[in-house]
Amino acid sequence: MRKMNFPLVLLSSMVFIAGCSSSSDGDTQGGSEEREINYLSNRTANQGQPRIVLPIMEQYQEENPDVSLNLETIEQSDIVQRIQLLTASNALPDMFVYESAQLNDLIAGEYIVNIENAFEEADMLDTVRPAAIDLMQQLSGTGEMYAVPMELNIEGFWYNKEIFESLGLEEPQTWDEMMEISDVLLENEIQPFALAGQDRWPITRLINAFAVRYYGVDAMQRVADGNLSITDSGFITAAQTIQEMNDNGYFGQGVNAMDYDAATGSFLTGQSAMYYMGSWALGEMNDENQNHIGGPENIGFFNVPLVEGGEGTLEDYMMNAGLITVFSQAGFDESTRDWFEYLYTHYADHAMSEHGMVSGLATSVEPEEDDPLTQLVLDELEQAESSALWFEATFNARKQELAETNAQQLIGGSMTPEEFMGALED
Amino acid sequence: MEKVLGNKKTILFFVGPALLIYLLLLIVPSLWSIGYSFFDGSPIRGFEFVGFANYTTALSDSHFIDSLLASIKYAAFVTTGQVVLGLALALLFVFFLQKYSSLVRTLIFFPVILPAVAVAQLFSKLFEYSPQLGFVNDLLVTLNLDGYVQAWLAQGETAFGVLVLMDIWRSMGFYAIILYTGLIDVPDDVIEAARLDGASGFRLITSIVLPMIRPILLSAVIFSLNGTLKVFESAVALTGGGPGNSTTMLTMYMYNTAFSYGEYGYGSAIAVYLLIMCLIVTLFIYRFARKNVA
Numbered sequence: 001m002r003k004m005n006f007p008l009v010l011l012s013s014m015v016f017i018a019g020c021s022s023s024s025d026g027d028t029q030g031g032s033e034e035r036e037i038n039y040l041s042n043r044t045a046n047q048g049q050p051r052i053v054l055p056i057m058e059q060y061q062e063e064n065p066d067v068s069l070n071l072e073t074i075e076q077s078d079i080v081q082r083i084q085l086l087t088a089s090n091a092l093p094d095m096f097v098y099e100s101a102q103l104n105d106l107i108a109g110e111y112i113v114n115i116e117n118a119f120e121e122a123d124m125l126d127t128v129r130p131a132a133i134d135l136m137q138q139l140s141g142t143g144e145m146y147a148v149p150m151e152l153n154i155e156g157f158w159y160n161k162e163i164f165e166s167l168g169l170e171e172p173q174t175w176d177e178m179m180e181i182s183d184v185l186l187e188n189e190i191q192p193f194a195l196a197g198q199d200r201w202p203i204t205r206l207i208n209a210f211a212v213r214y215y216g217v218d219a220m221q222r223v224a225d226g227n228l229s230i231t232d233s234g235f236i237t238a239a240q241t242i243q244e245m246n247d248n249g250y251f252g253q254g255v256n257a258m259d260y261d262a263a264t265g266s267f268l269t270g271q272s273a274m275y276y277m278g279s280w281a282l283g284e285m286n287d288e289n290q291n292h293i294g295g296p297e298n299i300g301f302f303n304v305p306l307v308e309g310g311e312g313t314l315e316d317y318m319m320n321a322g323l324i325t326v327f328s329q330a331g332f333d334e335s336t337r338d339w340f341e342y343l344y345t346h347y348a349d350h351a352m353s354e355h356g357m358v359s360g361l362a363t364s365v366e367p368e369e370d371d372p373l374t375q376l377v378l379d380e381l382e383q384a385e386s387s388a389l390w391f392e393a394t395f396n397a398r399k400q401e402l403a404e405t406n407a408q409q410l411i412g413g414s415m416t417p418e419e420f421m422g423a424l425e426d
Numbered sequence: 427m428e429k430v431l432g433n434k435k436t437i438l439f440f441v442g443p444a445l446l447i448y449l450l451l452l453i454v455p456s457l458w459s460i461g462y463s464f465f466d467g468s469p470i471r472g473f474e475f476v477g478f479a480n481y482t483t484a485l486s487d488s489h490f491i492d493s494l495l496a497s498i499k500y501a502a503f504v505t506t507g508q509v510v511l512g513l514a515l516a517l518l519f520v521f522f523l524q525k526y527s528s529l530v531r532t533l534i535f536f537p538v539i540l541p542a543v544a545v546a547q548l549f550s551k552l553f554e555y556s557p558q559l560g561f562v563n564d565l566l567v568t569l570n571l572d573g574y575v576q577a578w579l580a581q582g583e584t585a586f587g588v589l590v591l592m593d594i595w596r597s598m599g600f601y602a603i604i605l606y607t608g609l610i611d612v613p614d615d616v617i618e619a620a621r622l623d624g625a626s627g628f629r630l631i632t633s634i635v636l637p638m639i640r641p642i643l644l645s646a647v648i649f650s651l652n653g654t655l656k657v658f659e660s661a662v663a664l665t666g667g668g669p670g671n672s673t674t675m676l677t678m679y680m681y682n683t684a685f686s687y688g689e690y691g692y693g694s695a696i697a698v699y700l701l702i703m704c705l706i707v708t709l710f711i712y713r714f715a716r717k718n719v720a
Contacts, residue, residue, distance in 0.1 A: 077686070080686070080688065081685050081688075084468055084469045084470055084688060085469055087469060087470045088469030088470065102688070105468065105470040105471055106470065108471075109470055109471070111470070197580070197669075198580070198668075198669075200668070252556070253555070253556070253577065254555040254556045254576075254577025254580045255580070256577065256580035256581075256668070256669040257554075257555050257556055257577040257578075257579050257580035258556050258557075262556060262557045265557060266557065396687070397686050397687040397688060398683075398687040398689070401682060401686065401687070405667075405668065405670055405671050405674075406670065408668055408669040408670045409582075409669070409670035412580070412581065412582070412669060412670065414582065414670065415670075
């Protein structure tokens with residue numbers, strides 16, 4: 001017993017600790033020939049963007065067998081935290097998805113590639129849709145594009161054509177007309193709107209839609225720049241309008257308990273007539289197992305209607321790029337650069353032909369004939385002259401949480417429009 | 427054996443590894459966190475020493491105060507419910523269900539071993555409002571109490587109530603078992619003597635049984651208070667802190683601050699406040715217990 005000494009215990013414990021500590025020192029710089037590109041996403045290999053990127057890599061490998069792509073999937077809510085830690089230890093993945101509102105630290109520290117320059121050097125900048133460039137430039141807050149618009153969604157009101165036709169209703173041009181339509185629908189015992197209040201952001205999207213029509217497309221940008229106060233009367237009216245819409249029963253009962261799936265279901269089973277959502281919901285609308293209102297042919301779309309006396313026009317669209325994809329500067333070597341060019345030469349066509357997905361890159365293929373909604377989105381994109389960001393796009397994480405949390409209280413009636421906007425003032 | 431245990435090195439040998447792991451996994455991160463609470467910044471921007479600024483910010487942060495009050499309110503309701511109902515169940519086991527108590531104990535203990543997330547799913551279905559009415563609302567309709575049908579989890583007050591109810595249901599079995607072990611230690615002859623002296627029912631319990639299981643009752647209260655002040659997963663799973671911030675507890679605010687907002691320093695300061703709060707509560711109850719003994 002006596003001979004067992006303390007240093008030995010200490011030593012064995014230290015071995016244990018060493019085993020626990022980080023073993024992911026990143027062997028990316030291994031051989032000069034083999035290159036493994038690390039790709040961090042919130043989607044798995046057969047979802048979202050990776051299901052388009054991975055097959056392109058297979059194609060690429062036919063000529064470049066030494067390059068491979070290593071996809072790692074993590075929860076969306078963990079991305080910011082993970083990337084912050086990886087940044088601190090200089091181990092950023094070569095390409096990764098990120099929350100657009102938190103880009104500024106990565107840009108300021110020169111951790112990520114200036115995508116606008118990269119596209120320009122590859123002579124590919126003209127393949128990016130102008131609306132997408134505009135959106136990406138707004139998102140980075142620097143006037144330059146730091147992320148690739150691998151997805152491009154327009155947002156607006158989807159509606160049930162059959163219900164509209166049976167009641168002799170037409171697409172509204174103004175917000176007031178939309179309210180009149182809602183009253184007609186209520187009289188006929190149809191819920192005017194589906195709204196996923198439990199997910200919170202659908203509420204602020206509506207507030208934003210009104211505000212953008214009131215102040216024009218750069219409403220939230222002006223707030224971020226300090227040229228417009230968020231407690232200005234137009235914003236108060238916006239919040240008040242959404243609150244009244246709920247008080248009138250336009251969103252049905254128990255909005256705050258309604259999640260995304262339930263709201264989508266309500267629209268796709270004909271319980272509600274209109275649904276403000278982004279075009280990412282096309283997947284559900286095209287899914288015959290979910291769409292019980294006569295398929296995609298029965299769904300129409302109208303842009304956010306105008307507000308009386310407002311500055312916004314019907315050529316302004318609410319847009320969204322999903323989670324954005326950025327490239328780390330440290331990993332942007334010759335191999336990655338070559339892969340980057342190859343990927344974005346082929347990405348848009350793959351996305352469209354395989355999945356009917358619209359990206360911010362121009363495509364040379366047409367959507368399938370049985371996919372009228374994708375065609376509709378493309379047509380609307382053609383008309384888009386400028387794009388507006390969503391309500392929280394320029395907010396930091398804390399303010400975003402505040403806006404979304406309070407939005408539930410606003411339509412629940414426990415917060416006034418003045419309090420709602422006041423809380424968001426700096 | 428005594429000789430072996432008398433040797434300091436041997437003691438160290440036995441205790442050392444466990445102590446070391448304890449130090450590494452518990453004490454070091456705690457100290458680390460306390461250290462962080464004096465800094466501001468993120469791993470990307472770097473950290474900057476700010477002294478007690480994080481602590482003073484908290485005092486004027488209405489969200490901190492709100493979530494602190496929510497935590498205290500929740501702890502008060504749930505601890506009372508857990509311990510009182512736990513005690514009632516334990517008394518039921520001992521005095522009324524002697525023969526069948528093992529079956530009943532198993533049934534009542536069952537929710538304790540269920541994961542919080544599963545229980546939250548169960549309750550959100552029970553209190554569902556849309557797309558279809560859950561069991562509770564259905565029951566109200568059946569009983570012709572349509573006026574009470576509501577979106578329970580979509581309104582602050584009722585969501586809080588459902589959360590409290592859920593956590594009491596989930597863990598009262600645990601406290602029933604703890605208190606039960608105390609109760610079966612109460613000697614039968616004492617109770618018999620008290621009965622002969624004419625004490626029965628309520629009097630018997632308050633004058634004889636409760637004083638005799640006092641130490642274990644106090645442990646149960648301390649357990650419960652510390653557990654409820656640190657509630658996290660059940661609130662996250664049931665309501666996610668909403669609607670609004672009606673069920674956002676201090677722990678969730680701490681988590682959001684540190685990991686969603688990336689304010690590691692401030693988040694750590696909130697964690698330290700939580701630590702202090704738990705310490706105060708525990709010390710207070712100990713003090714209270716000792717005074718009563720004296």
